[in-house]
Structures are given as C-alpha cells and as structure tokens.
Amino acid sequence: xxxxxxxxxxxxxxxxxxxxxxxxxxxxxxxxxxxxxxxxxxxxxxxxxxxxxxxxxxxxxxxxxxxxxxxxxxxxxxxxxxxxxxxxxxxxxxxxxxxxxxxxxxxxxxxxxxxxxxxxxxxxxxxxxxxxxx
Amino acid sequence: xxxxxxxxxxxxxxxxxxxxxxxxxxxxxxxxxxxxxxxxxxxxxxxxxxxxxxxxxxxxxxxxxxxxxxxxxxxxxxxxxxxxxxxxxxxxxxxxxxxxxxxxxxxxxxxxxxxxxxxxxxxxxxxxxxxxxxxxxxxxxxxxxxxxxxxxxxxxxxxxxxxxxxxxxxxxxxxxxxxxxxxxxxxxxxxxxxxxxxxxxxxxxxxxxxxxxxxxxxxxxxxxxxxxxxxxxxxxxxxxxxxxxxxxxxxxxxxxxxxxx
Numbered sequence: 589x590x591x592x593x594x595x596x597x598x599x600x601x602x603x604x605x606x607x608x609x610x611x612x613x614x615x616x617x618x619x620x621x622x623x624x625x626x627x628x629x630x631x632x633x634x635x636x637x638x639x640x641x642x643x644x645x646x647x648x649x650x651x652x653x654x655x656x657x658x659x660x661x662x663x664x665x666x667x668x669x670x671x672x673x674x675x676x677x678x679x680x681x682x683x684x685x686x687x688x689x690x691x692x693x694x695x696x697x698x699x700x701x702x703x704x705x706x707x708x709x710x711x712x713x714x715x716x717x718x719x720x721x722x
Numbered sequence: 723x724x725x726x727x728x729x730x731x732x733x734x735x736x737x738x739x740x741x742x743x744x745x746x747x748x749x750x751x752x753x754x755x756x757x758x759x760x761x762x763x764x765x766x767x768x769x770x771x772x773x774x775x776x777x778x779x780x781x782x783x784x785x786x787x788x789x790x791x792x793x794x795x796x797x798x799x800x801x802x803x804x805x806x807x808x809x810x811x812x813x814x815x816x817x818x819x820x821x822x823x824x825x826x827x828x829x830x831x832x833x834x835x836x837x838x839x840x841x842x843x844x845x846x847x848x849x850x851x852x853x854x855x856x857x858x859x860x861x862x863x864x865x866x867x868x869x870x871x872x873x874x875x876x877x878x879x880x881x882x883x884x885x886x887x888x889x890x891x892x893x894x895x896x897x898x899x900x901x902x903x904x905x906x907x908x909x910x911x912x913x914x915x916x917x918x919x920x921x922x923x924x925x926x927x928x929x930x931x932x933x934x935x936x937x938x939x940x941x942x943x944x945x946x947x948x949x950x951x952x953x954x955x956x957x958x959x960x961x962x963x964x965x966x967x968x969x970x971x972x973x974x975x976x977x978x979x980x981x982x983x
Binding site: 608610612613614616617618619620621624685688689690694 | 903906907936939940941943945946971974975977978979983
C-alpha cells in the first residue's frame with residue numbers, strides 16, 4: 589500500500605477490513621433480524637411470565653393448582669412453546685457474538701457447537717412444556 | 723498612522739509580550755508518548771498560558787524542548803481532522819481542545835489514538851481507518867453524466883435532512899479510537915465508515931445503494947454495533963454516528979426480509 593491516503597482512496601484490501609460472500613452477508617443480516625425479532629418476543633414473554641407468576645403467588649395458588657390450570661388451557665403450553673423457541677434462537681446468537689468479541693473464537697466449529705446448544709435449549713424446553721401440557 | 727497599522731503594531735507587541743512572558747510563565751507537567759507501540763511516556767514541563775490548546779502544548783515541546791517529537795496537524799481550526807490524539811485517556815481533536823477543559827489536576831497525558839498502528843510518538847497510521855471507508859463503499863457512485871442537468875434535491879426532503887445530520891464528518895478518527903467494538907473486533911468497520919455509508923445511502927444521486935448495504939451488512943458491519951454511543955459522545959463535530967448505524971441496521975434488516983440483499 590502506498591503512503592498516506594485520504595478518505596475513500598483506500599483500496600479496501602486491509603486485512604482488518606471485513607469481507608464476505610453474498611451468502612455470508614445474507615446470513616449475517618438474518619442473524620441480526622432473528623436476534624432482534626426473538627428479543628422482541630422474549631420481552632413480551634418475560635413480562636407475561638412474570639406477571640402470571642406474581643398473580644398466581646398473590647392469589648395463593650399452589651404448584652399443583654397452577655399445573656392443573658395449565659393442563660386445562662392449551663393456550664399456556666402454546667405460549668411457553670413460543671417462549672422456548674425464542675430462547676433457542678436468541679441465546680445462541682448472543683453467545684456467538686460474545687465468544688467472537690471476547691474470546692476471538694469463530695468459524696464452523698463454533699457455529700456447530702452453538703447450533704447444538706440451540707437444539708438442547710429447544711429440546712429441553714419443549715420437553716418441559718410437554719410435562720406441563722399433561 | 724492608519725488605524726489598521728496601529729492595530730497590527732499592537733498585535734505584534736502583544737505577541738512579543740506573550741513570547742517573553744512564556745519564559746517566565748508557570749509550568750505544568752505533561753506526559754507524552756514517545757516511540758512506537760513499545761514506547762513509554764516521557765515528562766515535559768510546559769509553560770502554562772491562557773486559552774492554550776493541547777496542540778499548542780505539543781507544538782511547544784517539539785519547537786522548544788525536543789524537535790524529534792512526531793505529531794500530525796494541518797489546519798489548526800478544526801477542519802482537517804489530522805490532529806486527533808488521546809488526551810488524558812480520551813480521544814480528542816487537539817487543536818480545539820483547551821488545556822483548561824481537560825487538564826485534570828493540572829496535568830496532561832497525551833498519547834496516540836487507540837486502535838490504530840503507531841508510526842512514532844503521537845502519529846498513527848490511518849490506513850486501516852480509511853481502508854474501512856473504502857470497504858464500506860464510502861465513495862460516491864454517480865448515476866448522471868456531465869451532459870445531464872443538475873440533480874434537484876429538495877432541502878426539506880427526508881433523505882437530504884438525513885445527509886445534513888451526517889455530512890460534516892472530518893475523518894479525524896476520534897470515533898474510531900473511542901469505539902469499544904473496534905477494540906473487540908478489529909474487522910468492525912467502525913462509526914466513521916458506517917456514518918459515511920449512511921450518508922451515501924441517502925444520496926438520491928448515488929447508484930450503489932444496494933452494493934453499499936451489502937458491504938455494511940456482513941460480519942463486522944453495522945450489526946456489530948453495541949450502541950454504546952462513545953462515538954456520539956466524543957465526536958468533535960457533534961455528529962451522531964450511532965443514529966446513522968441504527969438507521970443502516972434497519973435498512974439492512976428490511977433488505978434481508980425483502981430478499982434484495
């Protein structure tokens with residue numbers, strides 16, 4: 589590279605500059621969309637979850653009573669299924685950014701481990717909901 | 723004597739008086755980075771003056787104490803963007819930074835900008851910074867020729883007003899040196915390059931908007947911003963790169979959902 593350069597006269601070939609294939613760019617954009625969308629869903633889900641817990645506790649409902657009500661109403665398992673799916677999307681994507689920025693780890697192996705982590709969250713969460721649904 | 727001659731003579735007299743008083747002025751300690759990345763701070767005692775800028779301090783050291791001190795400046799009036807340094811831990815334009823406002827406890831520590839390779843002393847290599855402008859497609863891509871009529875852009879239009887909010891960047895690198903994400907993720911394009919990209923995305927005369935969105939949407943692009951707003955807080959031109967980056971994120975997300983990315 590030749591000496592000093594002003595603004596846009598750079599070549600963009602710095603090893604520090606980002607690069608990516610069209611597929612990689614789309615994937616990065618979709619990761620962003622999915623994380624933000626899942627965050628919005630989670631915000632609502634956490635609010636409903638906490639509000640229902642506060643309501644149940646203040647009403648003096650026992651654990652058995654809560655579970656029996658959930659068995660009676662299919663909306664609750666559906667709600668928690670959405671909650672779990674949002675968690676399974678949001679948490680691995682957030683961890684991906686953290687291990688990238690803090691540990692400098694990235695690439696296929698990291699993505700594979702995080703995909704596995706997403707499946708564990710999804711599987712464990714849906715299994716728990718199945719028990720709630722009765 | 724003509725009034726302006728009298729005024730000029732008075733000005734010269736004031737300058738002479740200023741120089742003479744500098745020989746007896748009280749001094750204050752200034753620590754300046756010397757050498758490359760493996761260098762160290764060295765202490766200098768610099769005469770203290772009213773309305774003294776940090777650039778004045780550095781200039782004094784080079785002209786009166788150690789001529790080997792390397793630093794960069796050009797216009798001295800906040801236009802060229804070449805004199806940014808780290809002053810008492812924060813990136814600042816030194817020509818418009820008065821010692822009064824930053825010398826905590828009456829002392830100064832002056833270092834080169836963060837996140838850029840040190841050439842020597844206070845001079846950094848800006849190549850990565852400007853390469854990222856290029857990587858973000860920060861150059862205007864015209865759609866008209868010289869044979870076409872002037873483009874008519876309504877000053878009140880939303881796109882033009884978005885440009886007004888971003889166009890005054892002088893490329894000083896203060897935002898880049900202040901950005902946490904750049905320190906964590908070296909390939910991150912940084913606030914200045916993304917601010918420039920957003921400026922051009924809003925330029926109705928430009929023909930590379932989609933390519934530009936693709937350039938800023940990859941890993942290391944606008945989505946990496948954590949919205950810490952250090953760039954906005956420290957920008958000497960009071961721009962808001964954070965808002966530009968947020969707008970780019972929205973535009974990229976819409977393009978991804980529409981399948982046009």
